[in-house]
Amino acid sequence: MIALTSPYLWYTTRATGFVALILFTIAVTLGTFVANRIGGTIVGRFELNELHRSVSIIAVVFLVIHITSTVVDSYVPTGWVSTLVPMTSAYKRVPVALGAVAFDLILAVWISSLLKVRIANRTWRFIHWFSWLAFASALVHTLLAGTDSRKGFGLIVAVICASFVLAAAVWRYLGRPTRAAGRTALSPLAAAKDQSVPARPLLDSPPVALRPTAPRPQPTVPPRPSDGGFQRGPRAPSKKRKSR
């Protein structure tokens, strides 16, 4: 590789690293918005989803610039391999390894999202959980490898990003998947949201009303005459038959 070094490459690395961190913070927070079903009144839920998607793509673009300018700059000895494989960088081995882990996880999340219509939704969701780990890894990478992130403004930005994502994680945990979490703005019922919503008759009534109080009378089966008076009991479930 040709020796290519310039302070501007190094500045690019530092700047795009911070921009990528901020954009990933926004992406994770917006993803939490979507998962916690925010939106539907002022801004649509699908709009937050699209924004999450777009911000994530822009963040990946900045991440690629960050990585490229680091590797191309021959001032520090890193290589293309160490962008994907952890612990292969001669320069700042552990911090760069954390960045590589974050990049790998982000690639996994990104590729699984590109293949979203082709893979099972459970698989996609499982892979998407790793974005939290990717962010944590990227944050530690920022703090350990960053030139600017241990003092002054850089540290403030990193702490703000960390606290945003931590708040999002707590919020995500508190608002863990509940089914039937509400209506959207375009729903005709949304206008009546703050007014007295009629009580859900089946769910709000006590469960006693749903069950018959008396045991149901069992229908008696008369013995078939061809059986010669032999009366079968109720048929036990056959073990040979495979359940579907």
Place this chain on the structure above:
Amino acid sequence: MGMRRKVGGFVLRVNPILCDGFGHCHELAPELVKVDEWGYPIIVNTPTPLADLGALESARYAVRGCPRQALNIERIAEQP
């Protein structure tokens, strides 16, 4: 990709097991999907003609935008 004659129609189908009632489909294709009291979709059952490109477009957006991949477009052949 050849030109397909726009005959017949389509309906959106929802997989009720996958659906978690996010309501994105209702926002993206309000003419095809209504929501019930709990935010679950009520899909217009009558087939929409494929020639209705606007409806087909929003149906595709709804399929793409579903966070649970619970929707698909089913083509209905034209009645003879």
